[in-house]
């Protein structure tokens with residue numbers, strides 16, 4: 001069975017904007033991974049309006065303020081329309097030919113003098129949703145032959161892939177909740193009402209969670225009473241970075257009573273070791289570590305014992321906790337495994353992929369060490385994880401003279417990478433800093449070459465991150481408007497860089513459609529089928545035979561991986577006052593800063609009064625690394641000792657507070673959550 005949504009012309013009313021010249025084109029939003037179906041009203045070159053596509057099977061007409069801001073993004077006054085290069089210290093518009101020739105010459109010089117290893121590449125989020133661009137980025141990186149690859153993996157969350165690898169034997173398992181049948185759902189360190197989920201994307205989260213609540217208990221663990229927590233059955237506010245203690249307590253008690261014995265015996269290894277590792281996490285100990293009341297933990301345990309399989313979705317509140325995040329993510333899997341949730345109705349399903357088909361072959365069971373390799377030479381304590389070098393190492397690699405040219409392909413790296421105090425001067429010292437972008441920002445300002453690529457409304461596209469979709473499906477969109485100025489397809493730009501370096505990555509006369517056809521070479525449908533359908537879905541079964549086949553081969557889930565057991569022994573309690581991250585509804589990481597979100601620093605009334613901070617006043621937040629000034633919002637809904645600050649603001653950049661040296665040495669993930677800070681009123685710090 002296939003469900004599809006044709007891309008016929010749309011005949012419904014375009015609303016008040018409608019006039020004879022307005023065309024309505026069905027597309028999908030690629031601002032975030034929820035990829036909602038949208039209808040874009042276009043009048044000539046003008047993008048008039050974006051609204052939800054009511055016929056879309058997943059998003060059913062829903063859009064958020066970010067998606068509806070696509071016209072503003074497209075018409076932004078600072079949009080980049082021409083290639084630019086630095087001449088006499090100033091960025092100046094130029095032609096593609098001159099820009100690529102100059103860039104090619106400089107990159108060849110770097111390679112001739114220092115070898116291909118002197119080129120670093122960042123696989124930025126801005127090209128992550130450009131399917132053909134992303135594929136060409138992979139091809140260019142491989143052709144250059146450098147090991148210096150960076151991606152959002154090590155600034156977003158390595159914990160999920162690590163645990164999939166160590167517990168599952170393969171890093172690519174993506175867990176999804178069987179929401180239609182689940183009876184117990186837990187959100188830990190994730191705020192889907194604002195973020196639409198971490199990795200896994202939910203459209204229309206408020207309606208969705210309300211519906212789930214009619215069938216299931218929904219528990220939220222978050223130091224703040226979040227927008228999601230307000231919809232939950234129950235909310236617990238552990239101290240940041242201590243979720244592992246709550247989970248270890250639950251595992252300890254369920255192993256005594258309530259675990260699924262059938263699964264434990266036939267589908268797991270390491271039961272005894274797990275039991276001994278969680279043994280210290282008695283009610284008293286766990287409550288003390290997490291700073292929760294005994295009754296909160298016992299009522300959670302009782303609710304789980306009533307419900308059976310536990311399904312859990314975690315987010316950056318967990319994964320940004322470095323080693324704590326690894327241990328928490330491990331125990332999350334363990335809890336789901338021992339309650340019999342894995343690959344069972346009402347539990348967790350594993351995405352088989354649409355573009356890559358995990359069910360079509362036998363997945364390899366990988367040895368632990370296969371995920372790791374040599375890391376950046378300037379940071380001997382770090383290794384590579386799944387082929388990535390830690391973003392935290394970039395400044396040192398540049399400082400050591402190892403990286404001399406950096407290809408920033410779709411990143412707002414001055415807001416997303418840690419420790420901008422040292423990163424910015426390092427980036428400025430590079431021979432070459434290339435950025436592909438659509439709107440000027442501080443990162444483009446310091447680049448030597450700025451390459452404008454088509455924005456999402458200007459390109460045909462397919463959904464590439466199929467594993468993150470709540471269905472086994474694909475989406476397609478045609479281009480909605482013609483590219484402005486000299487903007488070119490990202491794949492073309494990257495192929496031209498390759499050509500400058502002597503690599504023939506694509507035919508000279510290739511088209512966007514041909515590139516997308518190639519991108520779907522091993523997918524469940526052809527590009528033409530995807531284009532004709534717009535949205536195309538295939539059913540999946542629970543239990544999925546391919547997962548059971550895999551478990552037969554692997555011997556079962558590994559409940560107590562050595563690396564994680566070791567890390568559990570190293571965890572320390574959080575400092576008295578720590579900072580945690582938070583996403584904002586009208587912003588996406590470093591982008592969409594023109595929608596008016598400001599860096600509101602949320603802090604508990606008691607912490608505010610201890611520090612002499614007043615609601616609405618400027619507040620200085622400080623760490624050993626640096627300081628920022630935001631606006632205080634005194635908020636009783638946040639736990640005492642915790643300060644929530646959003647990232648991605650150029651004027652109050654939390655990455656002036658983060659530390660390139662505070663890194664999980666197993667995966668290279670930098671600590672972005674639960675690190676110590678101080679706060680004080682701005683006038684106190686200036687006097």
Ligand SMILES: Nc1nc2c(c(=O)[nH]1)N[C@H]1C(S)=C(S)[C@@H](COP(=O)(O)OP(=O)(O)OC[C@H]3O[C@@H](n4cnc5c(=O)[nH]c(N)nc54)[C@H](O)[C@@H]3O)O[C@H]1N2
Pocket residue numbers: 123124125126127130152155156316409410411412413415416417436437438439441453454455456490581582588589590591647648654655658672
């Ligand atoms: N301290 C701290 N740091 C963080 C985080 C945090 O919570 N705290 N969050 C982290 C997370 S989860 C992530 S994923 C990373 C993300 O970090 P990055 O990968 O740097 O992503 P963004 O900040 O989203 O920047 C994407 C850029 O791409 C541009 N762009 C948008 N569309 C297009 C397009 O079609 N083509 C091109 N060429 N460019 C486009 C945008 O204008 C924007 O400047 O940041 C991380 N950094």
Ligand SMILES: Nc1nc2c(c(=O)[nH]1)N[C@H]1C(S)=C(S)[C@@H](COP(=O)(O)OP(=O)(O)OC[C@H]3O[C@@H](n4cnc5c(=O)[nH]c(N)nc54)[C@H](O)[C@@H]3O)O[C@H]1N2
Pocket residue numbers: 032066156188189190191192194195196197198199221222223224226238239240241242243314315316317318321580581582583584585586587588589644673674
């Ligand atoms: N509107 C919007 N949507 C986005 C983004 C955006 O910038 N804006 N970014 C996108 C990206 S790149 C990503 S990765 C996802 C991230 O999506 P999420 O992971 O949902 O990110 P947040 O909304 O910041 O939610 C993290 C939550 O973790 C909590 N938290 C912090 N520390 C801890 C802890 O130690 N324990 C527990 N239990 N909770 C903790 C915080 O209070 C916060 O509520 O969002 C995506 N969607």
Ligand code: SF4
Pocket residue numbers: 029030031032033034035036062063064065066067068196203
């Ligand atoms: S949730 Fe918002 S930003 Fe994300 S895809 Fe949907 S409309 Fe776009």
Ligand SMILES: [Mo]
Pocket residue numbers: 152156
């Ligand atoms: Mo992210």
